[in-house]
Amino acid sequence: MEPVSTAVSARSAVAARTAVASRTGLVLGLLTAVLASAAVWLTWRVFVTTAEGQRVDQAAMDGAQFGRTRLWQVAEPVLEVVSVPALGIVLVAAM
Structure with a gap:
């Protein structure tokens, strides 16, 4: 069996990577939503108002x-x- 401290540090490292990946996914999702909204607005602006x-x-x-x-x-x-x-x-x- 591995020592308890190694198992705890491995779990905390996995939890930290998961938290970073979750934040990264959230930021990328929000960025995608903002860019898509801007693209829809720009399309409307060009094709409807001109x-x-x-x-x-x-x-x-x-x-x-x-x-x-x-x-x-x-x-x-x-x-x-x-x-x-x-x-x-x-x-x-x-x-």
Whole structure:
């Protein structure tokens, strides 16, 4: 058996590392939340409150209207031949 003092110091070292890791995780989590909030605000600021952002938004809407029908014309024959679950498996495997 190991001496009691060695076991106690090993436990206290593990507890200290756990406390530091916990604080580090908390700080990283808070930093991530702050950065994500700033990114959402910046995205809103650029795309909602500026004329350029409104033009980009309108271009995306126009492209979606145009692309929806053209994409379906290409995708429909493929989907008739290949099953949807098979496509899902291929997509998951590609990730």
